[in-house]
Amino acid sequence: MNKENLIKYILGIADNSLILGQRLGELTGHGPSLEVDIALTNISLDLFGQVRSYFQYAAQISEEEKTEDDFAFLRTEREYVNVLLVEQTNKDFAYVIGRQFLFDHFHFLLLNELQKSKDETLVAIAKKSLKEVSYHKRFSSDWVKRLGDGTEESKQKMQTAINDLWRFTEELFETTEADQEAIEAGIGVNVTALKDTYLANVSEVLTEATLEKPELQFFQSGGKKGIHSEQMGYLLSDMQFMQRTYPGMKW
Amino acid sequence: MTEEKVHISEELEPILKQISDPEIPVLSILDLGVVRSAEIIDNVAQIKITPTYSGCPAMDVIGDDIEQALKEAGYASKVNLILSPAWSTEWITEEGKNALREYGIAPPMDATSDKKALLGEEKIVKCTNCGSTNTHLVSQFGSTACKALFKCNDCQEPFDYFKCLI
Numbered sequence: 001m002n003k004e005n006l007i008k009y010i011l012g013i014a015d016n017s018l019i020l021g022q023r024l025g026e027l028t029g030h031g032p033s034l035e036v037d038i039a040l041t042n043i044s045l046d047l048f049g050q051v052r053s054y055f056q057y058a059a060q061i062s063e064e065e066k067t068e069d070d071f072a073f074l075r076t077e078r079e080y081v082n083v084l085l086v087e088q089t090n091k092d093f094a095y096v097i098g099r100q101f102l103f104d105h106f107h108f109l110l111l112n113e114l115q116k117s118k119d120e121t122l123v124a125i126a127k128k129s130l131k132e133v134s135y136h137k138r139f140s141s142d143w144v145k146r147l148g149d150g151t152e153e154s155k156q157k158m159q160t161a162i163n164d165l166w167r168f169t170e171e172l173f174e175t176t177e178a179d180q181e182a183i184e185a186g187i188g189v190n191v192t193a194l195k196d197t198y199l200a201n202v203s204e205v206l207t208e209a210t211l212e213k214p215e216l217q218f219f220q221s222g223g224k225k226g227i228h229s230e231q232m233g234y235l236l237s238d239m240q241f242m243q244r245t246y247p248g249m250k251w
Numbered sequence: 252m253t254e255e256k257v258h259i260s261e262e263l264e265p266i267l268k269q270i271s272d273p274e275i276p277v278l279s280i281l282d283l284g285v286v287r288s289a290e291i292i293d294n295v296a297q298i299k300i301t302p303t304y305s306g307c308p309a310m311d312v313i314g315d316d317i318e319q320a321l322k323e324a325g326y327a328s329k330v331n332l333i334l335s336p337a338w339s340t341e342w343i344t345e346e347g348k349n350a351l352r353e354y355g356i357a358p359p360m361d362a363t364s365d366k367k368a369l370l371g372e373e374k375i376v377k378c379t380n381c382g383s384t385n386t387h388l389v390s391q392f393g394s395t396a397c398k399a400l401f402k403c404n405d406c407q408e409p410f411d412y413f414k415c416l417i
Binding site for chain 2: 035036038039042043045046047048049050052053120121123124125127128129131132135138139
């Protein structure tokens with residue numbers, strides 16, 4: 001497969017972790033308890049670490065003179081191809097957990113399949129990341145159960161968050177042109193084929209959490225094509241501020 | 252979990268042995284298992300290190316520390332970060348585990364015990380202060396990405412547990 005499309009494919013995976021990592025990073029010092037604050041920012045750190053590996057790889061195969069920072073900080077909003085789910089705001093703790101839960105279960109299945117890729121670098125990143133993501137999945141699933149099967153109020157808030165975020169789940173299983181090409185080359189994962197397992201795994205946790213799986217007819221998507229929700233611009237202005245103000249700055 | 256052998260040149264070993272993890276100063280990077288190979292090729296010390304966790308901020312520091320220590324010992328060096336095979340807690344040596352325990356961090360157990368401990372099914376993580384197994388999990392994520400937070404029910408001491416990663 002050509003380099004340009006391989007980079008696009010890599011960004012399709014990496015951007016989800018980048019944007020979710022940024023959202024979680026916003027919670028530094030603002031978590032509901034010290035332990036949860038530390039856990040959420042630890043997850044953010046794992047995601048950023050994984051993103052670095054993807055971006056370094058993309059920079060390495062790029063024919064232009066690019067660095068990992070160019071991919072992270074210097075693209076315009078339309079050039080980010082993360083799903084809408086991960087850019088949703090930290091509305092309340094139930095939303096933070098709901099977003100994490102719905103993404104972690106997908107992320108886990110994706111990495112699990114990516115281990116079989118024909119691209120050795122992606123296999124190495126997937127194997128490394130999968131170990132970390134299994135901890136994330138356990139954390140978010142535990143909290144969904146704890147809030148769902150908790151007090152009347154926590155249950156209601158958790159259900160509201162799941163209901164509200166559910167409309168973004170369908171996009172996880174859409175394939176882009178770059179995805180199609182990567183699948184044909186034996187490099188990419190056919191995400192559409194993960195949907196049934198995903199729904200079964202998510203439903204199992206929701207049932208244990210005494211929550212209802214939403215039945216929706218309407219789903220929202222666009223992030224994978226670069227069409228983002230309103231929240232994305234605010235996130236990027238925060239994230240890109242340093243690089244835009246002091247171009248080329250380094251640690 | 253992996254067949255790949257670690258190659259550390261005898262000449263470089265004593266230098267690398269003295270470098271410790273910046274977050275856990277008692278633990279040598281060799282005992283931590285992050286150095287995957289150290290060889291002298293064409294008069295340049297070629298070192299390959301692998302991260303414990305992807306986002307581990309200690310890796311940059313460890314890389315710099317290695318270059319600095321080798322420079323002081325009169326070697327030109329090149330440090331490369333490799334991702335495969337992925338680091339496993341099984342690579343921490345017995346010496347390393349003892350150092351962790353003495354430092355107040357409970358060393359990682361095998362995968363099955365680890366899962367039971369982190370799911371709260373069994374009380375098996377020993378308190379590093381009094382040795383009691385009457386402990387409970389406070390959080391699956393501790394002060395760094397590689398640790399979980401526990402508390403002893405007997406002596407009330409909070410302590411870190413180095414999570415199992417296989």
